[in-house]
Amino acid sequence: MTQRRSKKSSSRLHSEHSPSFFVALFVILVLVGIIIFRLVLPQSSPSELLSNNKIIINDCQTIAPPFISVEEGQTITFVNKDRGDHTVYLGGVTIIVPRGESRTVEAKFSEGAGTYAYDCDSVRNVAQVSVAGLNDDELGGTIIVHRTFQEFYDRSSVGIQNCLRFALQDVFEEAYSDSSYRPTNDEAMRINQCFAEVP
Incomplete structure (x- = not known):
């Protein structure tokens, strides 16, 4: 049972x-x-969904990330976390970013593919956007074109060139000849100082 x-x-x-x-x-x-x-989770806006290329402006001296590479035509979003409005100049494009807001631009600049430094409220920053454009070569393939530190240096005024040589004296030759050169934080601060001091 x-x-x-x-x-x-x-x-x-x-x-x-x-x-x-x-x-x-x-x-x-x-x-x-x-x-x-x-x-x-907060809802993402359509512009945020299109691009993860976000640049955070804490103030004009600290923009992060210091370098960003995008394909030509992708979007770049500037997010202003500072207490005031900022005007960013990038590749011939003026972007006004009000306090606490963000602005999205398309990576299509007048000078085409290259590496562009930010100019925030007339403070020149070493932070850069590298825009890769695809150009047909003679063999029918493609090559990616970037502006290097050398091109950036060559386009600067004589006063800024002299300052950059002095600021980077121990690594200048490497920076000038190495197309993949990216400055350390200390080097970036010294480069920023050149743009702050030299007219």
Whole structure:
């Protein structure tokens, strides 16, 4: 008699935890998770979904990231986290970014592909956007064109060139000849100083 009861109770336990029960429980948990996820996370605007190329302006001396590479035609979003409005000049384009807001621009600049330094409220920054453009070569393939530190230096005034040579004296030759050169934080501060001091 006791054996019959135990068989009935064990079969009842198995029927309560059938595979369809676990599937239903899983579906419910997933739906609850999706609802919580949508309520907790802020909704992204269409411009944010188009581009992860975000540049944060804490003030005109600290713009992050210091370097960003994008394909020509992609979007770049400037986010102003400072207490005041800022005007950013980038590749011949003027972008006014009000306090606490963001502005998105398309990476199509008058000078084409290259590496562009920011000019924020007339403070020249070493932070740069490298815009890669695709140009057909004679073999029918493509080459990616970037502006290097050398090109950036060659386009600067004589006063700024002299200051840059002095500021980077220990690494200047490397910076000038190495197309992949990126300054350290200390070098970036010295370069910024050149643009702040030299007219």
